[in-house]
Amino acid sequence: MRNDAQGAGGRVRLKRTGAVPLNRPLRRMESEFISWLRERLPSHRRLELGIGDDAALVRLGERQGTLVTVDVLTDGVDFRLAQVDPRRVGRKALAVSLSDIAAMAGRPLAAVLGAVLPRESGLCLAKEICEGMIPLAERYDVALAGGDTNTWDGPLVLSVTVLGEPTERGPLRRDGARPGDAILVTGNFGGSILGHHLDFWPRLDEALALHKRYELHAGIDVSDGLSLDLSRIAAASGCGAVVDVHAVPIAEAARQLARQSGGRLTALDHALADGEDFELILAVPPAAAEQMLADQPVDVPLTMIGQFTSEPGLWQKDSSGRKLPLPARGYEH
């Protein structure tokens, strides 16, 4: 759910296309809201993990806690209904929340849908959205438990809440990175607006397999941008991060966008800032990282792109090994 309210306008997908004006103050607004919430929200004995991670961990009974995550998607910000099959929109709405469960290295169990439907297309649209969700739910053994629908004269709004459970190794939080940990990522980055943001596979299997087999210190999924989400895991962990930018795995779609932009933005720019890659950033102790890179134990490539540092902030190493500041870029581009 980006359970820190960091999701505000956080999907860069359509912003890049100019659908939504840039809004840097918004980011500050959201940070302020999170800070306010941390102070204001009452603590509760059932809250094992509240505001500030990809999902909350709530103790509902005697057993281990339940992961809860919600994501809200709106037409014009997270998708353009006029241009895509509604089934892909429904699929994305579920996949985004599943990605939050992956970021906690948890198992998804059930989902409920809240939908506000444009009046004129109601039934047909509702069915197609569900048709898009069902195969993904079946793929990951998620029970679709119901929901609530409303209609209005406005655009489509979808809200998907997913419940899950951490494994016996506990949830993979975002605040556990330590100086010296390797920064490992799954997959490639950038250019997801060309289709990946709708059709991606949440890294559930990968997260479970890696969390079971190796020592992981922290994890986050890349929803708002590789550099921005990396800065979040670093900040939550009280450390910094230095990125070997030449090691960042770049998606073909990012190269394509760079070519189209005529050099205004490089493929690396896209990889660092586009967001909605829904890949994982992991903080891994060096020995385990070495092993993981040698093993390559999951279907998607694992790449080391840098280290967490005791010095706070986000840094890049250029080809000569010099350290320069790396801007944490995401949706506000």
Add this chain to the structure above:
Amino acid sequence: MRNDAQGAGGRVRLKRTGAVPLNRPLRRMESEFISWLRERLPSHRRLELGIGDDAALVRLGERQGTLVTVDVLTDGVDFRLAQVDPRRVGRKALAVSLSDIAAMAGRPLAAVLGAVLPRESGLCLAKEICEGMIPLAERYDVALAGGDTNTWDGPLVLSVTVLGEPTERGPLRRDGARPGDAILVTGNFGGSILGHHLDFWPRLDEALALHKRYELHAGIDVSDGLSLDLSRIAAASGCGAVVDVHAVPIAEAARQLARQSGGRLTALDHALADGEDFELILAVPPAAAEQMLADQPVDVPLTMIGQFTSEPGLWQKDSSGRKLPLPARGYEH
């Protein structure tokens, strides 16, 4: 959550004021969507109770199932942000979902919020919404576990998901009414648009106390209209219902609306159809009903307004005892 998608446009509050055009085809659309969902949604071993009740019952672990309910509220349909304190809006968004847990005679445990905020009022509005939710969450010992926010140029949309647990007596479903059961209701009906729809107390304590002490066969909360929700509990239970309309407890606000309308609608019309009373309709075997009416064991009055019947459909008894059809009216008025 009106976990049957019956909530479509289902809040009559503002429709009565002409904010949203009447839309009878919409109701049919929604019924069709529910029917479609029942056929189409895969069954799942974790789903103890899926589509068709006020909340789903999902088995997340070895223990008893977890109640899950979601409600989506939109500006212009469920409230008018220009006219009310946002704290009352936040409070309502949580209270509506808590009422679904009450309808299952469950205990609420945790809630998450999904919000789409109008860009210009973001932070201030988000804070006020939370300020409205917090006291209600504290009153019912609900852990506020986080959420997701987005901003856009459209109106405010709120989605609240509440998790709860049934008691040792199990969830109070809506499909358990039997012919001969008394129809008991809590509180008064009608005119909630004058304020009750924002400031009501979900009948959590009442439902728990009654479910513990008496034999209840079925229950539902009145979100869309007394007659409409009564027709739902009857239909789900495979029976009909006859209402002694003279026994229906009428809220003062309903009388006030009737006076204002100059006789176009009676106070009883309002009581039967306004909706958003968020009172409970209970199906109770006769002996238990008699005892409950004598005991009056909760702070809010209990009233018997009729009986469930083996003959399907919704009926009213007039003063001479004749049975006439009673239209199931709710938001489509």
